[in-house]
Amino acid sequence: MNSNHQDYNLSYLKRYFQQYVPHIVLTILFLIVSRVAATAEPYFLKRIIDFITQNQGAALANNQEIIALLGIYFLTRTGAFIFDFLRDYFLAPVQMGVGRDVARDLFQKLLRLPISYHHDQKTGSLARRIARGAQSINFLLDFAVINILPTLLELLFVTGFLIYLYPVRYGVITFLTVVLYAIFTVLTTEIRQKYRLAANVADDEASGIQIETVYNIETVKIFGNEQMQQQRFADKIKEWFWASVRSNQLFAAISAGQSLILTIGFGVIIYFAISEALAGVLTIGDLVLLTTYVVRLAVPISALGFVYRRIKDGITDLSEMSKIFYEQADSIEAIGNYTLDKPRGQVSFRHVEFDYKSRPALRGLTLDIPAGKRVAIVGPSGAGKSTIVRLLFRLYRPKQGSVCIDEVSIFDIKKDQYYDIIALVPQESMLFNDTIEQNIRFGKPEASQKEIEDAVRLANLTDLIKRLPDGLNTVVGERGVKLSGGEKQRVAIARAVVKQPKILVFDEATSNLDAEAEQEIIGAIRKASAGRTTISIAHRLSTIIDSDIIFVIDKGKLVESGTHKELLESNGLYARLWATYQRIHQTI
Ligand SMILES: Nc1ncnc2c1ncn2[C@@H]1O[C@H](COP(=O)(O)OP(=O)(O)O)[C@@H](O)[C@H]1O
Numbered sequence: 310m311n312s313n314h315q316d317y318n319l320s321y322l323k324r325y326f327q328q329y330v331p332h333i334v335l336t337i338l339f340l341i342v343s344r345v346a347a348t349a350e351p352y353f354l355k356r357i358i359d360f361i362t363q364n365q366g367a368a369l370a371n372n373q374e375i376i377a378l379l380g381i382y383f384l385t386r387t388g389a390f391i392f393d394f395l396r397d398y399f400l401a402p403v404q405m406g407v408g409r410d411v412a413r414d415l416f417q418k419l420l421r422l423p424i425s426y427h428h429d430q431k432t433g434s435l436a437r438r439i440a441r442g443a444q445s446i447n448f449l450l451d452f453a454v455i456n457i458l459p460t461l462l463e464l465l466f467v468t469g470f471l472i473y474l475y476p477v478r479y480g481v482i483t484f485l486t487v488v489l490y491a492i493f494t495v496l497t498t499e500i501r502q503k504y505r506l507a508a509n510v511a512d513d514e515a516s517g518i519q520i521e522t523v524y525n526i527e528t529v530k531i532f533g534n535e536q537m538q539q540q541r542f543a544d545k546i547k548e549w550f551w552a553s554v555r556s557n558q559l560f561a562a563i564s565a566g567q568s569l570i571l572t573i574g575f576g577v578i579i580y581f582a583i584s585e586a587l588a589g590v591l592t593i594g595d596l597v598l599l600t601t602y603v604v605r606l607a608v609p610i611s612a613l614g615f616v617y618r619r620i621k622d623g624i625t626d627l628s629e630m631s632k633i634f635y636e637q638a639d640s641i642e643a644i645g646n647y648t649l650d651k652p653r654g655q656v657s658f659r660h661v662e663f664d665y666k667s668r669p670a671l672r673g674l675t676l677d678i679p680a681g682k683r684v685a686i687v688g689p690s691g692a693g694k695s696t697i698v699r700l701l702f703r704l705y706r707p708k709q710g711s712v713c714i715d716e717v718s719i720f721d722i723k724k725d726q727y728y729d730i731i732a733l734v735p736q737e738s739m740l741f742n743d744t745i746e747q748n749i750r751f752g753k754p755e756a757s758q759k760e761i762e763d764a765v766r767l768a769n770l771t772d773l774i775k776r777l778p779d780g781l782n783t784v785v786g787e788r789g790v791k792l793s794g795g796e797k798q799r800v801a802i803a804r805a806v807v808k809q810p811k812i813l814v815f816d817e818a819t820s821n822l823d824a825e826a827e828q829e830i831i832g833a834i835r836k837a838s839a840g841r842t843t844i845s846i847a848h849r850l851s852t853i854i855d856s857d858i859i860f861v862i863d864k865g866k867l868v869e870s871g872t873h874k875e876l877l878e879s880n881g882l883y884a885r886l887w888a889t890y891q892r893i894h895q896t897i
């Protein structure tokens with residue numbers, strides 16, 4: 310186990326178990342009585358055997374004592390599995406309940422983690438970590454309640470019972486044999502595990518080489534490297550061979566060692582028992598009882614090596630998942646509590662500095678966007694345009710300076726109101742695999758049918774909806790694959806405008822589209838921008854020439870602003886961008 314897993318204290322899990330205390334108490338209770346019954350069972354078998362050896366020739370039917378013994382024997386046997394059933398019956402809600410509660414809280418936690426955390430994750434790995442962690446709770450409880458605890462209890466009961474019934478040595482020998490067997494099993498399984506892991510790694514690598522070679526067979530042949538690939542493969546296979554052989558040989562040795570320990574323990578007990586049976590102190594029944602216990606205890610313990618390993622893996626998985634609980638959640642939601650009376654939609658950035666982990670993105674940016682205007686932000690790639698949008702949507706906090714709406718710091722505005730005021734149509738709009746209507750509703754879940762229809766109209770979607778056989782109920786497919794790029798963007802616009810935001814932001818919303826689709830979107834943007842502040846970020850300058858104000862950004866700073874005409878006249882960066890843009894467009 311990696312040492313840093315130890316940093317993640319698992320004590321927080323306590324609160325998940327607290328609500329199940331009655332279930333846990335019952336589970337443990339039934340676990341104990343089931344082991345008492347299991348321990349008692351061989352004893353009554355011994356009594357039956359003793360009875361038989363002492364009463365040869367007696368009739369079964371009318372002998373009270375043997376019938377009573379048989380009855381009790383039968384009860385202990387059924388008791389053991391009925392109590393096991395009750396134990397599992399009460400364990401199930403604990404197991405599943407804790408799993409459910411942890412999953413629920415983890416998901417909530419995930420939603421609250423800052424965007425920077427999510428950007429740092431590999432896709433899928435987070436989901437895998439959570440799934441494995443939640444699973445591990447399940448089987449850790451399983452192993453504890455079904456294997457480890459019962460075996461331990463049985464060992465204690467048997468030892469105590471033997472010491473009570475017979476001279477102390479029988480209990481002590483049984484106990485020592487079982488403990489020695491357990492220690493031997495765990496230690497040797499650990500060693501064997503190393504070889505198994507090595508074999509698995511070599512096997513993965515060997516098949517990796519094979520797949521890669523076949524996949525790139527042309528390259529291999531063009532370079533004449535067949536021999537080289539063959540050699541690489543052969544080397545890996547050799548590693549696998551040795552590790553596997555060692556692993557199997559060790560397994561054989563472990564089994565032999567286990568049997569040896571059992572046989573020796575057994576032998577010692579039988580030695581004492583036989584000599585005492587010959588002396589008339591012990592009976593045949595005693596012999597059977599003593600040997601039964603040793604064998605019965607050894608059976609669950611032979612799985613101990615495996616269980617032990619799974620428990621270690623389980624704790625690792627649990628710690629990996631627990632890390633997520635210890636991540637610093639976003640403080641943004643907790644802060645804002647201010648409600649704007651009548652939001653107008655004026656936006657300002659004042660001396661904003663912002664770095665992505667020491668990579669400067671905005672360096673003292675100041676922008677003043679008047680309410681109700683249609684403005685554009687332009688600039689070379691990497692200038693910081695998308696960063697402005699991310700800050701405005703509170704995905705990050707500026708290192709210095711302030712971002713305000715109607716002169717109130719955006720971090721002071723209450724969350725519910727905030728995301729009603731502003732809406733974004735990004736470059737690549739992610740739709741959910743649901744109907745068009747549901748995707749639009751994501752912007753305003755309680756929207757009336759009329760509001761949906763208005764949004765559809767503003768987004769230039771009316772014709773499309775009419776053409777589709779299922780209309781608004783058309784399912785868009787995974788990430789919206791069943792729609793064209795332009796259609797997807799217009800659904801995204803409808804989703805943004807359905808909540809009637811005061812501020813509407815488009816971040817390169819047309820840059821992935823062809824000229825025709827672009828015209829549709831631009832039409833939609835014009836319609837949607839009436840009565841609200843509209844901020845368009847665009848590198849196709851033709852789409853923004855008629856903006857009220859154009860802000861030109863370079864290297865995280867504002868370098869110029871004005872109308873298209875003014876900016877051309879001042880002959881700065883915008884004029885150069887415009888000239889380049891025109892040259893490119895003439896050649897197309
Ligand atoms: N998540 C990120 N992590 C680190 N650096 C980033 C991240 N996003 C953007 N950047 C960097 O910040 C700068 C500004 O990026 P961005 O705002 O996306 O530029 P624009 O949208 O103007 O092309 C660029 O240098 C970019 O490489």
Ligand SMILES: [Mg+2]
Pocket residue numbers: 694695696817
């Ligand atoms: Mg960008």
